[in-house]
Amino acid sequence: MQELINDIAATMAKAEERGKVADYIPELGHVDPQQFGISLATVDGKVYSAGCATTPFSIQSISKVFTLTIALGQMGDWLWSKVGREPSGDPFNSIVQLEHESGKPRNPFINAGAIAVVDAIMMGHEPKETLGEILNFVRYVANDDSICFDHAVAASEMAHRDRNASLAHFMKAFGHLDHDVDKVLGIYFHQCAIAMSCEQLAHAGLFLASDGINKPSDIRVVAPQRARRINSLMMMCGHYDASGEFAFRVGLPGKSGVGGGILAISPSHGSIAVWSPGLDAYGNSLLGTQALEMFVQRTGWSVFGH
Numbered sequence: 001m002q003e004l005i006n007d008i009a010a011t012m013a014k015a016e017e018r019g020k021v022a023d024y025i026p027e028l029g030h031v032d033p034q035q036f037g038i039s040l041a042t043v044d045g046k047v048y049s050a051g052c053a054t055t056p057f058s059i060q061s062i063s064k065v066f067t068l069t070i071a072l073g074q075m076g077d078w079l080w081s082k083v084g085r086e087p088s089g090d091p092f093n094s095i096v097q098l099e100h101e102s103g104k105p106r107n108p109f110i111n112a113g114a115i116a117v118v119d120a121i122m123m124g125h126e127p128k129e130t131l132g133e134i135l136n137f138v139r140y141v142a143n144d145d146s147i148c149f150d151h152a153v154a155a156s157e158m159a160h161r162d163r164n165a166s167l168a169h170f171m172k173a174f175g176h177l178d179h180d181v182d183k184v185l186g187i188y189f190h191q192c193a194i195a196m197s198c199e200q201l202a203h204a205g206l207f208l209a210s211d212g213i214n215k216p217s218d219i220r221v222v223a224p225q226r227a228r229r230i231n232s233l234m235m236m237c238g239h240y241d242a243s244g245e246f247a248f249r250v251g252l253p254g255k256s257g258v259g260g261g262i263l264a265i266s267p268s269h270g271s272i273a274v275w276s277p278g279l280d281a282y283g284n285s286l287l288g289t290q291a292l293e294m295f296v297q298r299t300g301w302s303v304f305g306h
Contacts, residue, residue, distance in 0.1 A: 019278025019286030060257030103174025251302030
């Protein structure tokens with residue numbers, strides 16, 4: 001398996017077309033697009049890594065998997081009164097769909113949906129408390145207390161928040177947000193600005209590959225049914241309006257982020273994290289997607305069979 005991971009990293013190192021970094025968030029625009037990292041954490045406790053697998057990067061929308069898990073743990077199925085479970089078919093920051101659907105976001109992984117999830121988990125608390133809860137959860141599932149927020153990225157997002165602020169105010173106008181918009185956005189931007197390496201991220205996703213059990217502690221994070229449901233949402237909605245293409249090419253539940261990371265889950269096998277900052281036209285890591293496609297072709301780990 002290490003040979004395969006090394007081979008993927010070597011292939012990606014030679015790639016000439018590397019996509020475009022997310023320069024609309026200035027801090028992300030400064031990241032070197034030549035970097036590539038990959039890490040696989042298996043359910044039996046092994047880790048295989050290559051490339052820049054220990055370099056921290058901004059996980060951005062991958063964080064939505066963790067806040068969704070927290071929200072479902074706090075309020076169960078009541079969450080679905082706040083946010084839907086359907087693929088969007090639109091860009092992650094689209095306001096058009098919100099207007100058509102009376103301010104209720106289509107799913108928890110588009111920006112509007114993730115903002116609604118943050119509003120739900122606040123439960124009347126101040127931003128600092130909610131941020132502490134989010135960071136503690138991520139540290140717990142990753143088994144790593146060194147994980148932190150990248151405050152420079154959060155500040156950069158806050159300074160360029162107009163589109164996300166529009167989404168939040170729109171939902172507030174329809175009665176779908178309970179808390180102050182600026183407080184909700186402050187949490188959302190910090191959540192997206194969590195910095196993790198591929199190795200940390202692969203560990204953090206492992207509970208979704210092992211029926212909801214956190215490895216290596218063997219403590220249950222979520223029920224098996226809930227782990228399956230989170231995985232199904234990742235499969236349908238984790239890559240925005242390119243989710244169908246990712247399912248077709250890779251065949252694994254996955255969640256991308258505009259920092260260039262992708263977390264992919266192969267149930268009962270392991271959790272794979274890839275990172276390459278250059279994005280395709282849909283905002284997903286160009287080389288990250290290619291690497292996962294190569295990985296599945298060589299291992300046969302697609303959920304759709306060999």
